[in-house]
Amino acid sequence: MNYREFKRRRKKSVFRRVVLIIVLAIIGLLIAGGLYVYSLLDKVQENPLDLTPEDLGISELAPLESDTGVINILLFGVDARSLNESSRSDTIMIASIDTKNNAVKLTSLMRDMYVEIPGKGKNRINAAYALGGPALAIKTVNTNFDMDITRYATVNFYSLEKIIDQLGGITIDVKQNEIGPLNSCINELNRLDPSGKVAHVTSAGPQTLNGRQAVAYSRIRKVGRDDFQRTERQRTVMNEMFKKAKSVGVFKLPALAEAILPNVETNITKSEMLSLAVTAVQNGGNEIEQFRLPVDGTYQNQSINGMAVLVPDMEENKRLLHEFIYGE
Structure with missing residues (x-):
């Protein structure tokens, strides 16, 4: 084997080792992340x-x-x-x-x-x-x-606003007649928790709402058919959260889990919770x-x-x- 061939094979070998190390590191992070998320389930009430x-x-x-x-x-x-x-x-x-x-x-x-x-x-x-x-x-x-x-x-x-903020906000199509009541709900939430004050929504149309704005949107009642459209808005928020959660990168999952799990009370066991989450993602489409x-x-x-x-x-x-x- 000449020197050039030896050098080429050595580079190939080094490249393979680097790739292998990166893959192993990613697998390690995923396992660690999974164990971390599983440990966070202890925070569920x-x-x-x-x-x-x-x-x-x-x-x-x-x-x-x-x-x-x-x-x-x-x-x-x-x-x-x-x-x-x-x-x-x-x-x-x-x-x-x-x-x-x-x-x-x-x-x-x-x-x-x-x-x-x-x-x-x-x-x-x-x-x-x-x-x-x-x-x-x-x-x-x-x-x-x-x-x-x-x-x-x-x-x-x-707690919903914390979860939505961890998702990076959600896309909501705000109607013109919803802006006033939406901002009134934002004012109410800002008074209840001045430490997390957020700005008003100023225009209609599809836009990204942060956690508090989205929670305020889901609380609007005095527009349209009162509580009927209110429950429709709540389902819209849930649907957008579901779609956003499915698109979240794996490395953001621990932070998302940390925002969600301490604010949940349930009779579902830890293992079943993980199983149901996987089942929902596999069967939910978009x-x-x-x-x-x-x-x-x-x-x-x-x-x-x-x-x-x-x-x-x-x-x-x-x-x-x-x-x-x-x-x-």
């Missing part, structure tokens, strides 16, 4: 619900996860300063991961929907969380809509399919005991919910 299906209101008529391949999780957003503070659930959603049809679906339950709360009589559905915590709220949804939900997650409303209860034309506006409520046709809404989630 675990609340195991040691309850039977009967305790959670799951009837024999409820479609079973083992048969349908659909994983349902009840999501609550509480309008409280801390997860331990007693509060009505300001936001109630059913997140459905359809493993057979590769879809992620989100159903908003209007908080003013007038339903039977087991053991407590009829009331707005969002009262169940304040009256009996997540267990009673899950039982209320299962009993009224023949669902098989056992898992839940509660997120403090005020868009979350959205739905809302009660469906237009299936309820009446009434005043009961001084409360403005939505009285739904339960059988019809139950049928439409099952059709959306399970394709029945």
Whole structure:
């Protein structure tokens, strides 16, 4: 072998070693990052619900996860300063991961929907969380809509802005008539937490909103059809967060996890949480399919005991919910 050939092979060998070292370093970082994220799961406020299906209101008529391949999780957003503070659930959603049809679906339950709360009589559905915590709220949804939900997650409303900021903001198409109410909500949030004051939104159209601006957007109520469009805005924010989270680089995941996990209370175990996250990403595509209860034309506006409520046709809404989630 001549010197030139020796030098060429030596360069090739050095190059391969460098590539190998870089690959090993990346794998090491991913493993370390994964272990770090897993360790962060210890910060989640675990609340195991040691309850039977009967305790959670799951009837024999409820479609079973083992048969349908659909994983349902009840999501609550509480309008409280801390997860331990007693509060009505300001936001109630059913997140459905359809493993057979590769879809992620989100159903908003209007908080003013007038339903039977087991053991407590009829009331707005969002009262169940304040009256009996997540267990009673899950039982209320299962009993009224023949669902098989056992898992839940509660997120403090005020923590959402931290999560969205870690994502680098989200894109929202702000309408002209939403700007005034949006800025009023920003003012309210700025008064509650002066340390994180943010600027007003000054123009309409698609734009990147930071965490506080996006939370304010999701709280707008006095525009359009009041709470109906409010729940639509909340689903829009969730959908944009989901899309943004899927595009986040792997090295940003630990910071994102650190922003999210300490602000979550759930009965989902650490290993299952990781498994569900992977399943949701694999099955979710780029868009979350959205739905809302009660469906237009299936309820009446009434005043009961001084409360403005939505009285739904339960059988019809139950049928439409099952059709959306399970394709029945």
